[in-house]
Structures are given as structure tokens and as C-alpha cells.
Amino acid sequence: MRQKIEVFCKSKGLDTIGFIPCRRLDELKTFYHIRQVLGLQNEFEESDHEKRINPLSYMIEGKTIIAIAFPYYDLKGQETSSNGFSIYTQRQDYHRVVKHYLNEICTYIQSLGGQAIGLVDSNALPERYIAYLAGIGFIGRNNMIITKKYGSYVFLGEIITDLEISCKDQRRFEEISEYAECGSCERCLGACPTRSINKASINPNICLSYITQKKAINEKEIKLLKGNVFGCDFCQLGCPYNEEALDSPLEPFQTLAYMQEEARVYAEMDNAYFKEKINSTSCGWRGKNVIRRNAIIRLAREGSDIQKFKGDSPYINDYIGQLSKK
Incomplete structure (x- = not known):
């Protein structure tokens, strides 16, 4: 069987x-x-x-x-x-x-x-x-x-x-x-930007991936985003076991070209774009505005003018206001 x-x-x-x-x-x-x-x-x-x-x-x-x-x-x-x-x-x-x-x-x-x-x-x-x-x-x-x-x-x-x-x-x-298979390797610990994983403990509540998914984030968390829009790969990219990782043989998991646009595209997306593109991906469940917020924060870090992304969303406008005061 x-x-x-x-x-x-x-x-x-x-x-x-x-x-x-x-x-x-x-x-x-x-x-x-x-x-x-x-x-x-x-x-x-x-x-x-x-x-x-x-x-x-x-x-x-x-x-x-x-x-x-x-x-x-x-x-x-x-x-x-x-x-x-x-x-x-x-x-x-x-x-x-x-x-x-x-x-x-x-x-x-x-x-x-x-x-x-x-x-x-x-x-x-x-x-x-x-x-x-x-x-x-x-x-x-x-x-x-x-x-x-x-x-x-x-x-x-x-x-x-x-x-x-x-x-x-x-x-x-x-x-x-x-951690027998990890041996003395601690590359993932050094790669973690928030120290969510460290020698003493694992705290998922400060994991950068988790922060990108929260509906409300504070000033400290905004600074921790490091340009991430959704999710985090730092600990994975630092892992030696991933250096030789094979490509997926599963066709549905091929990379979607429209998920590789520059941050501006996601910062200004409307409901139609979200429903057509983003809603069917693994980050779509969180809704449009959390993704827009994170993309705008990324652009603000890069020195872009974010005032143009203001609109009829109080949620987005509030974060733009906070970012503009810095």
C-alpha cells in the first residue's frame, strides 16, 4: 500500500x-x-x-x-x-x-x-x-x-x-x-535582520516575514522592514543547504513575471490590478492595502516622493503621514 x-x-x-x-x-x-x-x-x-x-x-x-x-x-x-x-x-x-x-x-x-x-x-x-x-x-x-x-x-x-x-x-x-545537521553553522542567525532567530531563543513575533503581514505596525517595525514588501528570505538565502536546492518540477510553482515588477507598481495598484494579479498569489490573502503600505515604505526608504500615493484610503494615508514626518 x-x-x-x-x-x-x-x-x-x-x-x-x-x-x-x-x-x-x-x-x-x-x-x-x-x-x-x-x-x-x-x-x-x-x-x-x-x-x-x-x-x-x-x-x-x-x-x-x-x-x-x-x-x-x-x-x-x-x-x-x-x-x-x-x-x-x-x-x-x-x-x-x-x-x-x-x-x-x-x-x-x-x-x-x-x-x-x-x-x-x-x-x-x-x-x-x-x-x-x-x-x-x-x-x-x-x-x-x-x-x-x-x-x-x-x-x-x-x-x-x-x-x-x-x-x-x-x-x-x-x-x-x-541541530545535528547544522553543525557549527550559524549563517542564518547572522542573516536575520531582526534577530528573531538567535543563539538564545526563537521569537516569531519579531520575524520580518511576520511584520510584513501585520495590519498595524509601529515606528520601530517600519524601520525593521528593510525594504521587504511581503515575506522574508534572509535566513534561507544564508543557508548552505539552499545553495544546491533543485528547481521545483511542479509547473504551478513557476515564477510569475508580474510578481517581479518594481515596488512602485504595487504601491499604486488599484482594486482591479489586485484582483487580476495579486489575489491569486500566496500573499493575496492579506489584502491590497497591507501590500501597498509595505511597498510605499520601501519607496520612502529609497527617497521617493510618496505623497502621490495618497488617495481615499485612510489606512494608507495614515502611514504616508507618519513616513512624511521623518
Whole structure:
């Protein structure tokens, strides 16, 4: 059964797959509690820890979790200088693309006599940890899953099935903090502009990628943006495992030319442009104005006249006002 599923996935271009028993992840209880006490849990995370550690809440009959890595790196996307958009945003919305692949795999599992549900990102489960247990890759000092073939340039998806497939956890929770595969390398720590990752701790609430996605940012956070419009790749670009990362074989993740325009295009975009272009990408979910705001902040850093971007949006006008006082 396992081999059949692996062969089917590979026929779709998915060759980084792992299997673990569908079980409660009780070893994460203390970890999540400490993060909550320290104020490290943000609004994008599920506050109910029971939902985060119990895959059976999604399928009570679940016997196996299939973890799959979806590579998205596209070398063609690196031929131009960065315009402030993270590599992952410069292609079709991964939620839709990954879900499409998962649905195909679930349909195949049903043809084998099993039931299955596919999950991607917008669920409560700890996807990186599940991928780690399944042997998809290891979790590096930058807190990202790093695969052998594609480095950290992967999206993650899971399938819970009631098929009982022979498998076991390949890693242990305690091993993560040893960073065995990273060795003495700390390049990602030095590359992080906000010190979200450092020798002492990991604080996602000051991660530059997180700041670009917040609806309200303060003066300090505006200064930290470093010209980023959406997302951040500094720790990935500094990682030696990404130097030899292979291009994605998945056609839907080819780089979109219109995601490589200069910042001015996004600063002045209207609803029509957003709906036609940006809404179908991985940053479209956040809406037009957050992206416009960040693009305007980038232009202000470059010394451009940002007054011309004023309009009927109080949200945008407020940030232009703040920037103009500096």
C-alpha cells in the first residue's frame, strides 16, 4: 500500500514523502504551554493546544499521516534583483495548488479502499514537526524544515488516512534542539535582520516575514522592514543547504513575471490590478492595502516622493503621514 501511494505521488512530481502513525503529539504540550506563557504565540496560531496536538480531531478513524513536501524554488525567479517579495509569494497561491494535489492523492487512496483528508497550512496541526517525524527533512536553526533535494524551499501538506500503513516516527522531539545537521553553522542567525532567530531563543513575533503581514505596525517595525514588501528570505538565502536546492518540477510553482515588477507598481495598484494579479498569489490573502503600505515604505526608504500615493484610503494615508514626518 505504501509503495503504491509513493509511486502515485512521484507520478505527480512529488518525491519527498514520509509516513508516521496518526497519534496524539503529547510531547508538544509543554512546549506550547511555555510559548504561550512567554507571549510568543501570535494571532495566526491556534490558541487551543488540544487541536494542535491531536490529529485524530480531524479523522477519528485515522491510522496514518502522510507528510509531503511541495518544492517551489524556481531559478528563473532569481534572474532579477529582489523587489521585496519573498520567493514563495512570486507564484500561484500555494494553498490552492497544494490542496489540488492533496485532493488527487486522496481520491487515489479512496480507490485503494481507504478514506483520506488533505490538510495544508490553514489547520492547527504542527506541520513542520510532522514532516520532521516523517523524515521529510530536519528542522534547522532558522526553525524551518530543510530537505535534502530542495533545501527549505518547500511547502508542506499532510494527508490523514484510515489505512494502516507500516511506519514509525523517524525522529524524536528532543533531537531538534541539537541541530545535528547544522553543525557549527550559524549563517542564518547572522542573516536575520531582526534577530528573531538567535543563539538564545526563537521569537516569531519579531520575524520580518511576520511584520510584513501585520495590519498595524509601529515606528520601530517600519524601520525593521528593510525594504521587504511581503515575506522574508534572509535566513534561507544564508543557508548552505539552499545553495544546491533543485528547481521545483511542479509547473504551478513557476515564477510569475508580474510578481517581479518594481515596488512602485504595487504601491499604486488599484482594486482591479489586485484582483487580476495579486489575489491569486500566496500573499493575496492579506489584502491590497497591507501590500501597498509595505511597498510605499520601501519607496520612502529609497527617497521617493510618496505623497502621490495618497488617495481615499485612510489606512494608507495614515502611514504616508507618519513616513512624511521623518
